[in-house]
Amino acid sequence: xxxxxxxxxxxxxxxxxxxxxxxxxxxxxxxxxxxxxxxxxxxxxxxxxxxxxxxxxxxxxxxxxxxxxxxxxxxxxxxxxxxxxxxxxxxxxxxxxxxxxxxxxxxxxxxxxxxxxxxxxxxxxxxxxxxxxxxxxxxxxxxxxxxxxxxxxxxxxxxxxxxxxxxxxxxxxxxxxxxxxxxxxxxxxxxxxxxxxxxxxxxxxxxxxxxxxxxxxxxxxxxxxxxxxxxxxxxxxxxxxxxxxxxxxxxxxxxxxxxxxxxxxxxxxxxxxxxxxxxxxxxxxxxxxxxxxxxxxxxxxxxxxxxxxxxxxxxxxxxxxxxxxxxxxxxxxxxxxxxxxxxxxxxxxxxxxxxxxxxxxxxxxxxxxxxxxxxxxxxxxxxxxxxxxxxxxxxxxxxxxxxxxxxxxxxxxxxxxxxxxxxxxxxxxxxxxxxxxxxxxxxxxxxxxxxxxxxxxxxxxxxxxxxxxxxxxxxxxxxxxxxx
Ligand SMILES: Cc1cc2nc3c(=O)[nH]c(=O)nc-3n(C[C@H](O)[C@H](O)[C@H](O)COP(=O)(O)OP(=O)(O)OC[C@H]3O[C@@H](n4cnc5c(N)ncnc54)[C@H](O)[C@@H]3O)c2cc1C
Numbered sequence: 300x301x302x303x304x305x306x307x308x309x310x311x312x313x314x315x316x317x318x319x320x321x322x323x324x325x326x327x328x329x330x331x332x333x334x335x336x337x338x339x340x341x342x343x344x345x346x347x348x349x350x351x352x353x354x355x356x357x358x359x360x361x362x363x364x365x366x367x368x369x370x371x372x373x374x375x376x377x378x379x380x381x382x383x384x385x386x387x388x389x390x391x392x393x394x395x396x397x398x399x400x401x402x403x404x405x406x407x408x409x410x411x412x413x414x415x416x417x418x419x420x421x422x423x424x425x426x427x428x429x430x431x432x433x434x435x436x437x438x439x440x441x442x443x444x445x446x447x448x449x450x451x452x453x454x455x456x457x458x459x460x461x462x463x464x465x466x467x468x469x470x471x472x473x474x475x476x477x478x479x480x481x482x483x484x485x486x487x488x489x490x491x492x493x494x495x496x497x498x499x500x501x502x503x504x505x506x507x508x509x510x511x512x513x514x515x516x517x518x519x520x521x522x523x524x525x526x527x528x529x530x531x532x533x534x535x536x537x538x539x540x541x542x543x544x545x546x547x548x549x550x551x552x553x554x555x556x557x558x559x560x561x562x563x564x565x566x567x568x569x570x571x572x573x574x575x576x577x578x579x580x581x582x583x584x585x586x587x588x589x590x591x592x593x594x595x596x597x598x599x600x601x602x603x604x605x606x607x608x609x610x611x612x613x614x615x616x617x618x619x620x621x622x623x624x625x626x627x628x629x630x631x632x633x634x635x636x637x638x639x640x641x642x643x644x645x646x647x648x649x650x651x652x653x654x655x656x657x658x659x660x661x662x663x664x665x666x667x668x669x670x671x672x673x674x675x676x677x678x679x680x681x682x683x684x685x686x687x688x689x690x691x692x693x694x695x696x697x698x699x700x701x702x703x704x705x706x707x708x709x710x711x712x713x714x715x716x717x718x719x720x721x722x723x724x725x726x727x728x729x730x731x732x733x734x735x736x737x738x739x740x741x742x743x744x745x746x747x748x749x750x751x752x753x754x755x756x757x758x759x760x761x762x763x764x765x766x767x768x769x770x771x772x773x774x775x776x777x778x779x780x781x782x783x
Pocket of ligand 1: 541577639661672677
């Protein structure tokens with residue numbers, strides 16, 4: 300093995316860490332000598348959803364511009380990661396490859412194989428933390444086991460040494476010229492449907508500078524009211540940093556320390572720790588992505604209901620808060636957390652459609668689609684996860700709407716056909732008097748659908764389905780067919 304000389308380049312292999320600040324791999328490589336920044340779109344790992352791929356395209360564009368401004372070309376390549384790394388090593392004479400640790404099981408396994416193959420080639424490799432606040436295996440119960448309940452997990456995080464201070468952007472970056480790469484468009488990340496990306500572009504500015512702006516704006520404007528406003532979809536009261544965290548245009552350490560500088564918002568830090576907790580579960584529970592953690596759910600009588608699924612996806616269930624959420628998701632690639640819970644509950648408990656079908660739709664349409672948070676949240680809502688909301692607690696979409704969107708402003712924004720309806724009936728338009736509907740220009744069943752089911756009946760059906768899944772034997776209950 301050749302000893303690394305001061306001028307031997309290091310390859311910084313970027314993936315979901317598309318920033319220059321608080322980037323340990325980049326800082327370490329820059330301290331050793333020239334840097335080859337490389338992004339590989341590896342088709343052999345599980346594909347990402349459409350909206351997240353759009354966000355990736357934007358983040359790569361911004362990262363490329365930030366690096367170019369410092370005289371470093373970002374090398375983009377598509378193909379098998381190991382082949383491309385070997386190719387770029389041969390082209391540059393690099394003796395060191397460094398990257399940020401990934402946690403998705405398939406990607407982590409690939410990275411471990413790549414690290415050992417490169418070491419056999421005589422190449423030094425190093426991986427660094429940056430995606431989470433705490434490494435999943437570092438937070439342990441007194442007995443040394445993993446946590447399966449959130450509250451003690453978060454207590455253990457607060458008791459642990461705090462996340463290290465974020466690193467500044469390295470000042471001494473030197474690049475290597477002439478490394479061949481693809482164009483960003485050649486990676487084909489932007490979905491072909493013309494309309495969809497336009498809505499996403501109107502809603503989001505993705506890149507490191509945009510993420511820092513968003514963090515500054517949130518801490519200055521909304522952090523103090525977060526505890527009360529965070530549940531109100533009609534108020535811009537949350538940080539909307541989730542897509543940035545997902546693609547790594549900001550690091551959770553940068554957020555943690557910014558919140559601390561603003562006097563610490565414990566509620567906000569608690570929420571960010573849900574993200575760490577989700578990955579804590581995903582990395583340590585085999586089959587967590589595909590199987591209910593509570594095994595009694597293995598015999599849950601999910602319904603096959605393509606029409607119900609389509610109505611839910613299109614925001615046409617007839618329950619305005621659910622439909623507004625699903626349309627917000629389609630139009631902007633994001634949905635408010637409270638509404639994610641209501642819409643997800645409607646799918647699994649009212650429609651009795653398998654949570655995995657909901658998780659798949661979210662994974663394709665969310666700009667923040669994140670394997671850890673999405674899987675853990677769907678298992679939580681379905682009542683089958685580690686720290687699950689009890690299945691028998693079934694959200695009433697009308698009451699949830701009235702409580703969290705009291706004037707109906709959120710519903711009006713995403714369901715223009717109800718925009719002129721009186722607030723008293725905005726969450727149950729089917730009950731509005733005919734003359735009021737006429738004045739608001741609403742024709743039930745024509746301009747806006749009647750509810751696809753009756754919530755009170757659906758609730759009874761869900762409870763019967765739960766009873767069946769908990770019982771040892773027997774046929775699915777008859778009430779499971781109530782609305783078929
Ligand atoms: C069914 C369902 C699916 C979800 N899928 C995803 C997903 O794919 N990706 C994703 O990032 N979040 C997911 N969430 C969690 C949550 O809805 C979003 O993180 C949040 O709405 C993002 O908006 P924000 O950045 O304004 O949040 P804020 O309220 O500002 O919270 C700050 C950060 O904390 C983290 N966070 C907050 N709540 C949660 C939570 N319940 N679980 C995990 N992390 C959380 C996020 O990283 C978020 O950016 C899901 C929730 C539900 C109920």
